[in-house]
Amino acid sequence: MKYMESDQVLKKMNRRILYNNLFKGVFFLATTVGIIVLAILLIQVFTEGIGYINVNFLSGRLSTDPDHAGIMGAILGTLWLMAVVIPITMLLGVCTAIYNELYAKQGKAQSVIQTNIANLAGVPSIVYGILGMTIFVRTLGLGSVVLAGGLTMSLLVLPIVIVSSQEAIRAVPQHLSEASFGLGATKWQTVKNIILPAALPGILTGTILALSRAIGETAPLVVLGIPALLIPFPGGLFDRFTVLPMQIYYWTLDASLVDEYANLASATIIVLLFMLFLLNSTAIIIRNKFQKRY
Amino acid sequence: MSINSHTNTQDTVRVKTLIEESKDSRKLLMLGEKTIPKVLFVVAFLSLLTTVGIVLVLVTETIEFFERVSVIEFFTGTVLRPLSQNPEFGVLPLINGTIISSLIAMLVAGPIGIMTAVFLSEYASDRTRRVLKPMLELLAGIPTIVYGFFAFTFVTPLLRQFIPELGATNILSPGLVMGIMIIPMIASLSEDAMSAVPNAMREGALALGATKLEVTFKVIIPAALSGIIASFVLGISRAIGETMIVTIASGSSKNFTLDVTESMQTMTAYVVEVAAGDAPAGSTIYYSLYAVAMTLFLFTLVMNILARYVSRRFREEY
Incomplete structure:
Protein backbone atom coordinates (compact mmCIF):
# COMPACT_ATOMS: atom_id res chain seq x y z
CA MET A 1 0.00 0.00 0.00
CA LYS A 2 1.29 3.44 -0.90
CA TYR A 3 0.83 6.22 1.62
CA MET A 4 2.24 8.96 -0.60
CA GLU A 5 2.07 9.64 -4.28
CA SER A 6 5.51 11.17 -4.60
CA ASP A 7 4.69 12.62 -8.05
CA GLN A 8 1.65 14.39 -6.72
CA VAL A 9 3.42 15.70 -3.66
CA LEU A 10 6.22 17.03 -5.80
CA LYS A 11 3.76 18.67 -8.16
CA LYS A 12 1.88 20.26 -5.31
CA MET A 13 5.03 21.47 -3.68
CA ASN A 14 6.32 22.99 -6.89
CA ARG A 15 3.01 24.78 -7.32
CA ARG A 16 3.17 26.19 -3.82
CA ILE A 17 6.71 27.41 -4.36
CA LEU A 18 5.70 28.90 -7.69
CA TYR A 19 2.83 30.78 -6.05
CA ASN A 20 5.16 32.03 -3.38
CA ASN A 21 7.61 33.41 -5.92
CA LEU A 22 4.83 34.79 -8.09
CA PHE A 23 3.30 36.69 -5.17
CA LYS A 24 6.68 37.92 -4.04
CA GLY A 25 6.92 39.59 -7.44
CA VAL A 26 3.37 40.97 -7.15
CA PHE A 27 4.05 42.38 -3.69
CA PHE A 28 7.26 43.97 -4.94
CA LEU A 29 5.46 45.54 -7.90
CA ALA A 30 2.79 46.92 -5.57
CA THR A 31 5.52 48.47 -3.45
CA THR A 32 6.96 50.21 -6.46
CA VAL A 33 3.62 51.68 -7.61
CA GLY A 34 3.80 54.57 -5.16
CA ILE A 35 7.44 55.19 -5.92
CA ILE A 36 6.87 55.15 -9.69
CA VAL A 37 4.03 57.67 -9.38
CA LEU A 38 6.27 59.83 -7.20
CA ALA A 39 8.96 59.70 -9.88
CA ILE A 40 6.48 60.63 -12.63
CA LEU A 41 5.16 63.50 -10.49
CA LEU A 42 8.62 64.89 -9.84
CA ILE A 43 9.73 64.55 -13.48
CA GLN A 44 6.52 66.22 -14.65
CA VAL A 45 6.88 69.12 -12.23
CA PHE A 46 10.57 69.63 -12.93
CA THR A 47 10.30 69.54 -16.73
CA GLU A 48 7.45 72.03 -16.65
CA GLY A 49 8.82 74.34 -14.02
CA ILE A 50 12.61 74.37 -13.96
CA GLY A 51 12.88 76.68 -16.98
CA TYR A 52 10.80 79.31 -15.20
CA ILE A 53 13.02 79.56 -12.15
CA ASN A 54 15.34 82.53 -12.35
CA VAL A 55 16.34 85.49 -10.23
CA ASN A 56 13.37 87.57 -11.35
CA PHE A 57 10.93 84.80 -10.50
CA LEU A 58 12.41 84.27 -7.05
CA SER A 59 12.78 87.93 -6.12
CA GLY A 60 9.92 89.53 -8.01
CA ARG A 61 6.42 90.58 -6.99
CA LEU A 62 3.26 88.80 -8.03
CA SER A 63 1.77 89.73 -11.34
CA THR A 64 -0.96 88.57 -13.67
CA ASP A 65 1.59 88.73 -16.47
CA PRO A 66 3.36 85.36 -16.44
CA ASP A 67 6.58 86.87 -17.77
CA HIS A 68 6.93 89.20 -14.81
CA ALA A 69 5.42 87.16 -12.01
CA GLY A 70 7.60 86.56 -8.97
CA ILE A 71 7.06 84.72 -5.74
CA MET A 72 9.18 86.68 -3.25
CA GLY A 73 6.02 87.68 -1.40
CA ALA A 74 4.92 84.06 -1.03
CA ILE A 75 8.39 82.99 0.13
CA LEU A 76 8.43 85.76 2.75
CA GLY A 77 4.89 84.84 3.78
CA THR A 78 5.90 81.24 4.28
CA LEU A 79 8.90 82.36 6.38
CA TRP A 80 6.68 84.64 8.47
CA LEU A 81 4.27 81.77 9.01
CA MET A 82 7.17 79.64 10.25
CA ALA A 83 8.26 82.47 12.56
CA VAL A 84 4.86 82.31 14.27
CA VAL A 85 4.42 78.54 14.27
CA ILE A 86 7.86 77.58 15.68
CA PRO A 87 7.77 79.43 19.04
CA ILE A 88 4.08 78.73 19.69
CA THR A 89 4.13 75.01 18.94
CA MET A 90 7.47 74.49 20.70
CA LEU A 91 6.29 76.24 23.87
CA LEU A 92 2.81 74.73 24.01
CA GLY A 93 3.86 71.34 22.68
CA VAL A 94 6.81 70.78 24.98
CA CYS A 95 4.97 72.04 28.09
CA THR A 96 2.01 69.77 27.34
CA ALA A 97 4.33 66.84 26.71
CA ILE A 98 6.22 67.42 29.98
CA TYR A 99 2.97 67.59 31.89
CA ASN A 100 1.51 64.48 30.27
CA GLU A 101 4.64 62.39 30.62
CA LEU A 102 6.11 63.52 33.92
CA TYR A 103 3.54 65.28 36.07
CA ALA A 104 0.04 64.04 35.25
CA LYS A 105 -1.31 61.36 37.54
CA GLN A 106 -2.40 58.26 35.68
CA GLY A 107 -6.16 58.33 35.71
CA LYS A 108 -9.31 59.57 34.09
CA ALA A 109 -8.17 63.16 33.48
CA GLN A 110 -4.93 61.95 31.95
CA SER A 111 -6.66 59.55 29.57
CA VAL A 112 -9.12 62.29 28.57
CA ILE A 113 -6.23 64.57 27.59
CA GLN A 114 -4.49 61.76 25.66
CA THR A 115 -7.64 60.70 23.80
CA ASN A 116 -8.30 64.32 23.01
CA ILE A 117 -4.86 64.80 21.47
CA ALA A 118 -5.31 61.65 19.38
CA ASN A 119 -8.68 62.93 18.17
CA LEU A 120 -7.31 66.39 17.40
CA ALA A 121 -4.64 64.79 15.21
CA GLY A 122 -7.43 63.24 13.14
CA VAL A 123 -9.50 66.40 12.61
CA PRO A 124 -9.38 67.46 8.93
CA SER A 125 -7.21 70.52 8.36
CA ILE A 126 -10.10 72.42 6.85
CA VAL A 127 -11.98 72.29 10.17
CA TYR A 128 -9.01 74.08 11.75
CA GLY A 129 -9.38 76.62 8.99
CA ILE A 130 -12.99 77.21 10.01
CA LEU A 131 -11.95 77.53 13.66
CA GLY A 132 -9.27 80.06 12.71
CA MET A 133 -11.61 81.98 10.42
CA THR A 134 -14.30 82.21 13.10
CA ILE A 135 -12.11 82.92 16.13
CA PHE A 136 -8.99 84.73 14.89
CA VAL A 137 -10.17 86.44 11.71
CA ARG A 138 -13.74 87.38 12.61
CA THR A 139 -14.29 87.28 16.40
CA LEU A 140 -10.90 88.75 17.35
CA GLY A 141 -11.02 90.90 14.23
CA LEU A 142 -7.44 90.21 13.18
CA GLY A 143 -8.33 89.79 9.51
CA SER A 144 -6.42 87.34 7.34
CA VAL A 145 -2.99 88.42 8.59
CA VAL A 146 0.22 86.55 9.40
CA LEU A 147 -0.71 86.17 13.07
CA ALA A 148 -4.14 84.65 12.32
CA GLY A 149 -2.65 82.23 9.80
CA GLY A 150 0.20 81.33 12.15
CA LEU A 151 -2.09 80.67 15.11
CA THR A 152 -4.38 78.51 12.99
CA MET A 153 -1.45 76.48 11.66
CA SER A 154 -0.03 76.17 15.19
CA LEU A 155 -3.26 74.59 16.43
CA LEU A 156 -3.24 72.27 13.40
CA VAL A 157 0.26 70.89 13.99
CA LEU A 158 0.28 71.06 17.79
CA PRO A 159 -0.84 67.41 18.22
CA ILE A 160 2.13 66.26 16.09
CA VAL A 161 4.57 68.24 18.25
CA ILE A 162 2.97 67.00 21.48
CA VAL A 163 3.05 63.34 20.44
CA SER A 164 6.65 63.43 19.17
CA SER A 165 7.83 65.36 22.25
CA GLN A 166 6.14 62.82 24.50
CA GLU A 167 7.91 60.02 22.66
CA ALA A 168 11.24 61.84 22.98
CA ILE A 169 10.75 62.35 26.72
CA ARG A 170 9.68 58.74 27.20
CA ALA A 171 12.85 57.58 25.42
CA VAL A 172 15.10 59.23 28.05
CA PRO A 173 16.28 56.36 30.23
CA GLN A 174 14.97 56.18 33.77
CA HIS A 175 18.41 55.84 35.35
CA LEU A 176 19.39 59.35 34.30
CA SER A 177 16.60 60.98 36.28
CA GLU A 178 17.11 58.56 39.16
CA ALA A 179 20.77 59.62 39.36
CA SER A 180 19.66 63.24 39.39
CA PHE A 181 17.17 62.61 42.19
CA GLY A 182 19.86 60.69 44.06
CA LEU A 183 22.09 63.78 44.03
CA GLY A 184 19.32 65.72 45.71
CA ALA A 185 17.88 67.51 42.70
CA THR A 186 14.21 68.41 42.79
CA LYS A 187 11.79 67.22 40.14
CA TRP A 188 11.81 70.44 38.14
CA GLN A 189 15.61 70.63 38.33
CA THR A 190 15.76 67.10 36.97
CA VAL A 191 13.32 67.94 34.20
CA LYS A 192 15.14 71.15 33.27
CA ASN A 193 18.73 69.95 33.56
CA ILE A 194 18.54 66.26 32.67
CA ILE A 195 15.41 65.17 30.85
CA LEU A 196 14.85 68.13 28.51
CA PRO A 197 18.44 68.32 27.21
CA ALA A 198 18.42 64.58 26.60
CA ALA A 199 15.06 64.74 24.81
CA LEU A 200 15.85 67.89 22.82
CA PRO A 201 17.03 66.24 19.57
CA GLY A 202 13.82 64.19 19.43
CA ILE A 203 11.69 67.24 20.22
CA LEU A 204 13.42 69.31 17.53
CA THR A 205 13.01 66.57 14.93
CA GLY A 206 9.30 66.34 15.68
CA THR A 207 8.90 70.10 15.54
CA ILE A 208 10.64 70.34 12.18
CA LEU A 209 8.44 67.60 10.73
CA ALA A 210 5.37 69.42 12.07
CA LEU A 211 6.70 72.60 10.52
CA SER A 212 7.02 70.98 7.11
CA ARG A 213 3.39 69.92 7.44
CA ALA A 214 2.45 73.52 8.27
CA ILE A 215 4.19 75.14 5.30
CA GLY A 216 2.69 72.63 2.86
CA GLU A 217 -0.90 73.02 4.08
CA THR A 218 -3.29 74.97 1.89
CA ALA A 219 -6.87 74.24 2.93
CA PRO A 220 -6.98 76.17 6.24
CA LEU A 221 -5.49 79.24 4.58
CA VAL A 222 -8.02 79.17 1.73
CA VAL A 223 -10.73 79.28 4.38
CA LEU A 224 -8.99 82.15 6.18
CA GLY A 225 -9.34 84.17 2.98
CA ILE A 226 -5.80 84.68 1.71
CA PRO A 227 -6.06 86.90 -1.38
CA ALA A 228 -5.11 85.67 -4.86
CA LEU A 229 -3.07 88.67 -5.84
CA LEU A 230 -1.19 90.59 -3.20
CA ILE A 231 1.48 93.02 -4.28
CA PRO A 232 3.10 94.36 -1.04
CA PHE A 233 5.46 92.07 0.86
CA PRO A 234 4.48 91.11 4.41
CA GLY A 235 6.66 92.88 6.96
CA GLY A 236 5.06 92.05 10.30
CA LEU A 237 2.60 89.96 12.25
CA PHE A 238 -0.35 92.14 11.31
CA ASP A 239 0.29 92.32 7.58
CA ARG A 240 -1.77 90.45 5.04
CA PHE A 241 0.21 87.68 3.38
CA THR A 242 0.21 84.78 0.99
CA VAL A 243 2.23 81.57 1.04
CA LEU A 244 3.72 79.25 -1.58
CA PRO A 245 0.90 76.61 -1.52
CA MET A 246 -1.73 79.34 -1.98
CA GLN A 247 0.14 80.64 -5.00
CA ILE A 248 0.28 77.13 -6.45
CA TYR A 249 -3.46 76.80 -5.84
CA TYR A 250 -4.40 80.02 -7.61
CA TRP A 251 -2.11 79.41 -10.56
CA THR A 252 -3.43 75.86 -10.96
CA LEU A 253 -7.03 77.09 -10.89
CA ASP A 254 -6.29 79.59 -13.66
CA ALA A 255 -4.11 77.24 -15.70
CA SER A 256 -6.98 76.79 -18.16
CA LEU A 257 -7.03 80.54 -18.81
CA VAL A 258 -3.31 81.15 -19.27
CA ASP A 259 -1.21 78.12 -20.22
CA GLU A 260 1.92 79.49 -18.62
CA TYR A 261 0.29 79.56 -15.20
CA ALA A 262 0.75 75.77 -15.08
CA ASN A 263 4.48 76.32 -15.56
CA LEU A 264 4.53 78.98 -12.86
CA ALA A 265 2.69 76.59 -10.53
CA SER A 266 5.31 73.92 -11.30
CA ALA A 267 8.13 76.34 -10.63
CA THR A 268 6.54 77.32 -7.32
CA ILE A 269 6.14 73.63 -6.43
CA ILE A 270 9.88 73.17 -7.02
CA VAL A 271 10.64 76.02 -4.62
CA LEU A 272 8.24 74.59 -2.02
CA LEU A 273 9.67 71.08 -2.35
CA PHE A 274 13.17 72.52 -2.03
CA MET A 275 12.21 74.22 1.25
CA LEU A 276 10.66 70.99 2.52
CA PHE A 277 13.80 69.12 1.49
CA LEU A 278 15.95 71.57 3.46
CA LEU A 279 13.74 71.23 6.54
CA ASN A 280 13.72 67.46 6.44
CA SER A 281 17.48 67.27 5.87
CA THR A 282 17.94 69.45 8.95
CA ALA A 283 15.74 67.07 10.92
CA ILE A 284 17.77 64.06 9.79
CA ILE A 285 21.07 65.80 10.58
CA ILE A 286 19.87 66.73 14.06
CA ARG A 287 18.65 63.19 14.63
CA ASN A 288 21.92 61.60 13.55
CA LYS A 289 24.27 64.10 15.12
CA PHE A 290 22.76 64.78 18.52
CA GLN A 291 20.89 61.60 19.23
CA LYS A 292 22.79 59.99 22.10
CA ARG A 293 22.50 56.31 22.78
CA TYR A 294 22.33 55.48 26.45
CA MET B 1 42.68 77.82 73.12
CA SER B 2 41.03 81.22 73.03
CA ILE B 3 41.86 81.63 69.40
CA ASN B 4 40.38 78.27 68.72
CA SER B 5 37.11 78.97 70.49
CA HIS B 6 36.94 82.30 68.69
CA THR B 7 37.15 80.70 65.31
CA ASN B 8 34.70 78.07 66.44
CA THR B 9 31.99 80.59 67.25
CA GLN B 10 32.71 82.41 64.04
CA ASP B 11 32.38 79.16 62.16
CA THR B 12 29.11 78.37 63.91
CA VAL B 13 27.77 81.76 62.92
CA ARG B 14 28.88 81.23 59.34
CA VAL B 15 27.35 77.78 59.21
CA LYS B 16 24.12 79.15 60.69
CA THR B 17 23.86 81.85 58.04
CA LEU B 18 24.69 79.29 55.41
CA ILE B 19 21.88 77.09 56.68
CA GLU B 20 19.53 80.08 56.68
CA GLU B 21 20.54 81.02 53.17
CA SER B 22 20.13 77.48 51.96
CA LYS B 23 16.70 77.34 53.63
CA ASP B 24 15.72 80.52 51.80
CA SER B 25 16.85 79.25 48.43
CA ARG B 26 15.21 75.91 49.22
CA LYS B 27 11.94 77.76 49.89
CA LEU B 28 12.19 79.48 46.53
CA LEU B 29 12.95 76.15 44.91
CA MET B 30 9.97 74.53 46.59
CA LEU B 31 7.75 77.40 45.47
CA GLY B 32 8.86 76.67 41.92
CA GLU B 33 8.28 72.97 42.46
CA LYS B 34 4.70 73.74 43.44
CA THR B 35 3.79 76.34 40.82
CA ILE B 36 5.47 74.84 37.74
CA PRO B 37 3.21 71.76 37.57
CA LYS B 38 0.21 74.08 37.77
CA VAL B 39 1.50 76.21 34.90
CA LEU B 40 2.18 73.07 32.87
CA PHE B 41 -1.31 71.80 33.63
CA VAL B 42 -2.86 75.02 32.33
CA VAL B 43 -0.85 74.73 29.10
CA ALA B 44 -1.76 71.04 28.72
CA PHE B 45 -5.36 72.08 29.19
CA LEU B 46 -5.09 74.41 26.17
CA SER B 47 -5.16 71.43 23.82
CA LEU B 48 -8.47 70.47 25.36
CA LEU B 49 -9.60 74.03 24.76
CA THR B 50 -8.94 73.60 21.01
CA THR B 51 -11.43 70.75 20.90
CA VAL B 52 -13.94 72.74 22.92
CA GLY B 53 -13.39 75.66 20.52
CA ILE B 54 -13.97 73.51 17.44
CA VAL B 55 -17.11 71.89 18.84
CA LEU B 56 -18.47 75.18 20.17
CA VAL B 57 -17.93 77.07 16.93
CA LEU B 58 -19.42 74.28 14.81
CA VAL B 59 -22.40 73.60 17.08
CA THR B 60 -23.52 77.20 17.64
CA GLU B 61 -23.36 78.12 13.96
CA THR B 62 -24.94 74.84 12.90
CA ILE B 63 -27.86 75.48 15.25
CA GLU B 64 -28.23 78.88 13.61
CA PHE B 65 -28.31 77.13 10.22
CA PHE B 66 -30.97 74.66 11.32
CA GLU B 67 -33.20 77.51 12.38
CA ARG B 68 -33.32 78.52 8.73
CA VAL B 69 -33.23 75.12 7.04
CA SER B 70 -34.86 72.08 8.59
CA VAL B 71 -32.66 69.18 9.69
CA ILE B 72 -34.70 66.77 7.56
CA GLU B 73 -34.37 68.89 4.45
CA PHE B 74 -30.61 69.12 5.02
Missing part, protein backbone atom coordinates in the same frame (compact mmCIF):
# COMPACT_ATOMS: atom_id res chain seq x y z
CA PHE B 75 -29.97 65.42 5.53
CA THR B 76 -32.45 64.05 2.99
CA GLY B 77 -32.24 66.71 0.30
CA THR B 78 -30.66 65.52 -2.93
CA VAL B 79 -30.34 69.00 -4.41
CA LEU B 80 -27.77 71.57 -3.36
CA ARG B 81 -28.30 75.00 -4.91
CA PRO B 82 -27.02 77.54 -2.41
CA LEU B 83 -26.65 80.40 -4.88
CA SER B 84 -29.93 80.14 -6.80
CA GLN B 85 -32.97 82.39 -6.34
CA ASN B 86 -34.79 79.81 -4.23
CA PRO B 87 -31.83 78.02 -2.65
CA GLU B 88 -31.93 74.39 -1.60
CA PHE B 89 -29.59 72.92 0.97
CA GLY B 90 -29.52 69.13 0.64
CA VAL B 91 -26.22 67.71 1.84
CA LEU B 92 -26.60 64.33 0.11
CA PRO B 93 -24.75 65.34 -3.09
CA LEU B 94 -21.76 66.30 -0.95
CA ILE B 95 -21.90 63.12 1.12
CA ASN B 96 -22.21 61.16 -2.11
CA GLY B 97 -19.17 62.89 -3.60
CA THR B 98 -17.19 62.35 -0.40
CA ILE B 99 -18.04 58.64 -0.22
CA ILE B 100 -17.31 58.00 -3.90
CA SER B 101 -13.95 59.78 -3.86
CA SER B 102 -12.96 57.99 -0.65
CA LEU B 103 -14.08 54.66 -2.11
CA ILE B 104 -11.96 55.14 -5.24
CA ALA B 105 -9.02 56.17 -3.06
CA MET B 106 -9.39 53.11 -0.86
CA LEU B 107 -9.69 50.78 -3.86
CA VAL B 108 -6.21 51.98 -4.79
CA ALA B 109 -4.66 52.45 -1.37
CA GLY B 110 -6.15 49.41 0.37
CA PRO B 111 -4.75 46.56 -1.77
CA ILE B 112 -1.52 48.35 -2.72
CA GLY B 113 -0.93 49.51 0.85
CA ILE B 114 -1.39 46.05 2.35
CA MET B 115 0.72 44.38 -0.36
CA THR B 116 3.45 46.95 0.27
CA ALA B 117 3.24 46.19 3.98
CA VAL B 118 3.52 42.43 3.33
CA PHE B 119 6.52 42.93 1.08
CA LEU B 120 8.32 45.20 3.53
CA SER B 121 7.53 43.13 6.60
CA GLU B 122 7.80 39.55 5.25
CA TYR B 123 9.82 39.46 2.03
CA ALA B 124 12.21 42.40 1.82
CA SER B 125 15.76 42.09 3.08
CA ASP B 126 17.00 44.68 5.52
CA ARG B 127 18.85 46.46 2.76
CA THR B 128 15.87 46.65 0.42
CA ARG B 129 13.73 47.92 3.27
CA ARG B 130 16.24 50.62 4.09
CA VAL B 131 16.01 51.87 0.51
CA LEU B 132 12.24 51.56 0.01
CA LYS B 133 10.92 52.93 3.30
CA PRO B 134 12.42 56.43 3.00
CA MET B 135 11.01 56.64 -0.54
CA LEU B 136 7.53 55.87 0.76
CA GLU B 137 8.02 58.43 3.51
CA LEU B 138 8.90 60.92 0.79
CA LEU B 139 5.57 60.13 -0.86
CA ALA B 140 3.83 60.89 2.44
CA GLY B 141 5.67 64.20 2.76
CA ILE B 142 4.49 65.70 -0.55
CA PRO B 143 2.00 68.52 0.17
CA THR B 144 -1.56 67.74 -0.95
CA ILE B 145 -1.67 70.84 -3.14
CA VAL B 146 1.08 69.24 -5.24
CA TYR B 147 -1.04 66.11 -5.63
CA GLY B 148 -3.95 68.32 -6.64
CA PHE B 149 -1.85 69.98 -9.31
CA PHE B 150 -0.70 66.54 -10.49
CA ALA B 151 -4.26 65.17 -10.66
CA PHE B 152 -5.54 68.18 -12.58
CA THR B 153 -2.71 68.76 -15.05
CA PHE B 154 -1.40 65.23 -15.57
CA VAL B 155 -3.69 62.40 -14.45
CA THR B 156 -6.94 63.79 -15.88
CA PRO B 157 -5.50 64.49 -19.37
CA LEU B 158 -3.87 61.05 -19.27
CA LEU B 159 -7.14 59.31 -18.34
CA ARG B 160 -9.02 61.23 -21.00
CA GLN B 161 -7.01 59.44 -23.66
CA PHE B 162 -8.55 56.17 -22.49
CA ILE B 163 -11.95 57.44 -21.33
CA PRO B 164 -13.06 60.09 -23.83
CA GLU B 165 -16.25 60.96 -21.91
CA LEU B 166 -14.22 62.00 -18.87
CA GLY B 167 -14.77 65.65 -17.96
CA ALA B 168 -11.97 68.17 -17.46
CA THR B 169 -13.01 68.02 -13.83
CA ASN B 170 -14.14 64.64 -12.54
CA ILE B 171 -14.12 62.59 -9.35
CA LEU B 172 -12.13 59.66 -10.76
CA SER B 173 -8.76 61.34 -11.16
CA PRO B 174 -8.63 63.01 -7.70
CA GLY B 175 -9.87 59.74 -6.17
CA LEU B 176 -7.01 57.79 -7.75
CA VAL B 177 -4.40 60.37 -6.76
CA MET B 178 -5.80 60.48 -3.23
CA GLY B 179 -5.32 56.70 -3.15
CA ILE B 180 -1.64 57.09 -4.06
CA MET B 181 -1.33 59.70 -1.32
CA ILE B 182 -2.79 57.33 1.30
CA ILE B 183 -0.64 54.27 0.35
CA PRO B 184 2.27 55.21 2.68
CA MET B 185 -0.07 55.66 5.63
CA ILE B 186 -1.77 52.27 5.23
CA ALA B 187 1.52 50.56 4.38
CA SER B 188 3.37 51.87 7.41
CA LEU B 189 0.54 51.26 9.91
CA SER B 190 -0.12 47.74 8.55
CA GLU B 191 3.59 46.98 8.54
CA ASP B 192 3.82 48.00 12.18
CA ALA B 193 1.00 45.59 12.96
CA MET B 194 2.66 42.77 10.99
CA SER B 195 6.10 43.36 12.49
CA ALA B 196 4.50 43.14 15.94
CA VAL B 197 3.55 39.50 15.29
CA PRO B 198 6.14 37.46 17.22
CA ASN B 199 8.82 35.73 15.17
CA ALA B 200 8.10 32.45 16.94
CA MET B 201 4.80 32.20 15.08
CA ARG B 202 6.48 32.75 11.72
CA GLU B 203 9.17 30.22 12.52
CA GLY B 204 6.63 27.71 13.76
CA ALA B 205 4.68 27.85 10.52
CA LEU B 206 7.83 27.78 8.37
CA ALA B 207 9.10 24.78 10.31
CA LEU B 208 5.88 22.95 9.48
CA GLY B 209 6.76 23.42 5.83
CA ALA B 210 4.59 26.40 4.93
CA THR B 211 5.84 28.78 2.25
CA LYS B 212 6.23 32.47 3.08
CA LEU B 213 3.05 33.17 1.18
CA GLU B 214 1.11 30.69 3.30
CA VAL B 215 2.66 32.11 6.47
CA THR B 216 1.57 35.56 5.36
CA PHE B 217 -2.03 34.65 4.59
CA LYS B 218 -2.65 32.06 7.30
CA VAL B 219 -0.60 33.39 10.21
CA ILE B 220 0.56 36.98 9.85
CA ILE B 221 -2.52 38.65 8.38
CA PRO B 222 -5.00 36.99 10.78
CA ALA B 223 -2.75 37.87 13.72
CA ALA B 224 -2.31 41.48 12.58
CA LEU B 225 -5.89 41.92 11.38
CA SER B 226 -6.92 44.46 14.01
CA GLY B 227 -4.02 46.73 13.10
CA ILE B 228 -4.68 46.32 9.39
CA ILE B 229 -8.37 47.17 9.73
CA ALA B 230 -7.48 50.15 11.92
CA SER B 231 -5.10 51.39 9.22
CA PHE B 232 -7.90 51.08 6.64
CA VAL B 233 -10.31 53.05 8.80
CA LEU B 234 -7.72 55.77 9.37
CA GLY B 235 -7.08 55.82 5.63
CA ILE B 236 -10.79 56.37 4.97
CA SER B 237 -10.84 59.12 7.56
CA ARG B 238 -7.89 60.77 5.82
CA ALA B 239 -9.64 60.50 2.44
CA ILE B 240 -12.83 62.03 3.81
CA GLY B 241 -10.95 64.99 5.22
CA GLU B 242 -8.73 65.56 2.18
CA THR B 243 -9.45 68.92 0.62
CA MET B 244 -7.12 70.37 -1.99
CA ILE B 245 -6.93 67.41 -4.39
CA VAL B 246 -10.70 67.19 -4.81
CA THR B 247 -11.16 70.96 -4.80
CA ILE B 248 -8.78 71.40 -7.71
CA ALA B 249 -9.47 68.29 -9.77
CA SER B 250 -13.16 67.59 -9.20
CA GLY B 251 -14.64 71.02 -9.71
CA SER B 252 -17.69 72.38 -7.99
CA SER B 253 -20.70 70.74 -9.69
CA LYS B 254 -23.03 69.45 -7.02
CA ASN B 255 -24.07 66.37 -8.99
CA PHE B 256 -25.92 63.62 -7.18
CA THR B 257 -24.80 60.66 -9.28
CA LEU B 258 -22.72 57.51 -9.25
CA ASP B 259 -20.99 58.27 -12.56
CA VAL B 260 -17.32 58.70 -11.68
CA THR B 261 -16.51 60.47 -14.93
CA GLU B 262 -18.53 63.47 -13.80
CA SER B 263 -17.55 66.36 -11.62
CA MET B 264 -18.75 66.02 -8.04
CA GLN B 265 -18.20 68.07 -4.94
CA THR B 266 -17.09 66.72 -1.59
CA MET B 267 -17.94 68.24 1.79
CA THR B 268 -14.42 69.65 2.10
CA ALA B 269 -14.53 71.20 -1.38
CA TYR B 270 -17.88 72.84 -0.58
CA VAL B 271 -16.39 74.47 2.51
CA VAL B 272 -13.54 75.82 0.38
CA GLU B 273 -15.91 77.11 -2.30
CA VAL B 274 -18.16 78.92 0.17
CA ALA B 275 -15.34 80.28 2.33
CA ALA B 276 -13.32 81.49 -0.65
CA GLY B 277 -16.45 82.96 -2.23
CA ASP B 278 -16.68 85.57 0.53
CA ALA B 279 -20.15 84.60 1.71
CA PRO B 280 -21.44 87.53 3.78
CA ALA B 281 -21.51 86.67 7.49
CA GLY B 282 -25.06 85.96 8.61
CA SER B 283 -26.36 84.65 5.30
CA THR B 284 -27.77 81.14 5.04
CA ILE B 285 -24.92 80.13 2.72
CA TYR B 286 -22.45 81.27 5.36
CA TYR B 287 -24.12 79.12 8.00
CA SER B 288 -24.39 76.16 5.63
CA LEU B 289 -20.59 76.07 5.69
CA TYR B 290 -20.71 75.22 9.38
CA ALA B 291 -23.43 72.60 8.99
CA VAL B 292 -21.38 70.84 6.30
CA ALA B 293 -18.19 71.16 8.35
CA MET B 294 -20.02 69.72 11.37
CA THR B 295 -21.12 66.72 9.29
CA LEU B 296 -17.54 66.29 8.06
CA PHE B 297 -16.19 66.58 11.60
CA LEU B 298 -18.61 63.90 12.86
CA PHE B 299 -17.72 61.56 9.96
CA THR B 300 -13.99 61.71 10.70
CA LEU B 301 -14.50 61.61 14.47
CA VAL B 302 -16.54 58.40 14.18
CA MET B 303 -13.86 56.89 11.92
CA ASN B 304 -11.05 57.78 14.32
CA ILE B 305 -12.90 56.40 17.34
CA LEU B 306 -13.76 53.27 15.37
CA ALA B 307 -10.10 52.77 14.42
CA ARG B 308 -9.01 53.00 18.04
CA TYR B 309 -11.81 50.69 19.14
CA VAL B 310 -10.94 48.07 16.52
CA SER B 311 -7.23 48.07 17.29
CA ARG B 312 -7.89 47.81 21.03
CA ARG B 313 -10.88 45.48 21.12
CA PHE B 314 -9.72 42.93 18.57
CA ARG B 315 -6.03 42.96 19.28
CA GLU B 316 -4.51 39.49 19.54
CA GLU B 317 -2.16 39.49 22.50
CA TYR B 318 0.88 37.25 22.42
